[in-house]
Amino acid sequence: MSESRFAKLPKPPYFAVIFSSLRESDGNEDYDAMSERMLELAVKQPGYLGVESARDVEKFGITVSYWDSLKAIKQWRSHSEHVVAQEFGKSQWYKDYEVRVSEVKYAHGKPIE
Amino acid sequence: MSESRFAKLPKPPYFAVIFSSLRESDGNEDYDAMSERMLELAVKQPGYLGVESARDVEKFGITVSYWDSLKAIKQWRSHSEHVVAQEFGKSQWYKDYEVRVSEVKYAHGKPIE
Numbered sequence: 001m002s003e004s005r006f007a008k009l010p011k012p013p014y015f016a017v018i019f020s021s022l023r024e025s026d027g028n029e030d031y032d033a034m035s036e037r038m039l040e041l042a043v044k045q046p047g048y049l050g051v052e053s054a055r056d057v058e059k060f061g062i063t064v065s066y067w068d069s070l071k072a073i074k075q076w077r078s079h080s081e082h083v084v085a086q087e088f089g090k091s092q093w094y095k096d097y098e099v100r101v102s103e104v105k106y107a108h109g110k111p112i113e
Numbered sequence: 114m115s116e117s118r119f120a121k122l123p124k125p126p127y128f129a130v131i132f133s134s135l136r137e138s139d140g141n142e143d144y145d146a147m148s149e150r151m152l153e154l155a156v157k158q159p160g161y162l163g164v165e166s167a168r169d170v171e172k173f174g175i176t177v178s179y180w181d182s183l184k185a186i187k188q189w190r191s192h193s194e195h196v197v198a199q200e201f202g203k204s205q206w207y208k209d210y211e212v213r214v215s216e217v218k219y220a221h222g223k224p225i226e
Binding site: 006053062070096 | 125173215217
């Protein structure tokens with residue numbers, strides 16, 4: 001895997017949507033395609049900065065998307081295709097989820113050796 | 114698994130430390146024990162609210178810990194045992210990591226059916 005899993009972000013402040021979710025164990029045939037499409041769409045939205053995501057073998061996952069404003073987050077949330085995906089999420093894909101919208105105040109990474 | 118993977122949190126505002134990391138592929142014998150010890154300690158710190166965590170098969174993980182103030186985060190960061198763990202993290206356990214400290218403004222979960 002050559003591509004970095006870390007989002008390349010500007011200096012704070014910026015905004016983060018922390019999406020924690022537990023996937024259903026079956027009936028998820030369309031999930032991967034929709035998930036891929038959502039990422040493809042998100043990247044093109046105004047104010048999109050980056051995304052990081054991990055899901056473990058127990059199907060619990062955390063996706064954090066980064067945005068330059070609360071307005072950008074609101075616009076993406078109400079994007080028509082994304083609204084459809086959210087409905088599938090609620091009704092079919094996720095046993096449970098939590099969304100937390102936050103403002104990143106400061107950030108630091110691993111020191112360069 | 115009966116225990117919920119979701120943190121039980123109060124209404125916002127509160128604070129979130131988003132820790133994204135890529136684990137080294139080997140030489141991690143002490144990691145699990147230290148990780149468990151850190152969680153045990155974190156839970157006892159003033160201002161600790163909860164934690165959510167996922168790591169995928171490629172060893173990329175996101176842990177989000179929740180706190181009632183920036184002061185609580187700062188105190189935990191400088192806890193002596195935690196400082197030692199952070200040094201192990203930098204030198205042995207993580208290929209790379211990013212820490213982002215944010216203030217959660219609003220939150221919502223899956224609607225109850």
